[in-house]
Amino acid sequence: MLRSLIAFCLSRRPLVLVSYAAFLALGYAAFTVLNIEAYPDPAPPIIEIIAQNHGQSPEEMERYVTIPLEIAVASTPGLKYIRSNTVYALSFVRLQFEYGRDYHFVRRPSIG
Numbered sequence: 023m024l025r026s027l028i029a030f031c032l033s034r035r036p037l038v039l040v041s042y043a044a045f046l047a048l049g050y051a052a053f054t055v056l057n058i059e060a061y062p063d064p065a066p067p068i069i070e071i072i073a074q075n076h077g078q079s080p081e082e083m084e085r086y087v088t089i090p091l092e093i094a095v096a097s098t099p100g101l102k103y104i105r106s107n108t109v110y111a112l113s114f115v116r117l118q119f120e121y122g123r124d125y126h127f128v129r130r131p132s133i134g
Contacts, residue, residue, distance in 0.1 A: 066102070067128045071095075071115040080108050088113040100128065 031038045073087050088108045095117060096104065103118040119128050 066121045067119040067123050067125050069117040069119075069128055071113075071117070073113040073115075074111055075113075076111050078111055080110055083111065083113050084108045088115060091115050098128070 071091060073083075073091065075083060075087060078086070088106050091113065092104055092106060092115060095101065095115070098117070098119075100120045100123045101117060102120050103116075105116040105118070107114045117128075
């Protein structure tokens with residue numbers, strides 16, 4: 023098997039050299055676009071919004087703070103999940119975006 027492979031490669035040297043050069047070129051092209059980071063982050067972008075309003079019950083926080091926040095951020099491009107939790111005087115909203123989204127884009131406040 024190995025003997026026949028060597029004989030094939032030696033009989034068709036130009037084909038083998040062109041294939042080798044194409045392999046090297048494709049490898050170099052793939053290496054140049056490879057995303058190499060010192061500390062890669064395998065998690066998708068997650069934004070946490072915490073709002074406080076002293077003296078309000080959980081029902082009031084839900085009605086006046088949490089639900090309007092969820093409605094305001096629901097149309098953000100790339101948003102995958104919205105999770106919220108409301109307790110006494112505290113509203114916690116967690117937004118998870120799709121993989122590959124830019125952190126600066128998802129943290130940018132959208133007005134209007």
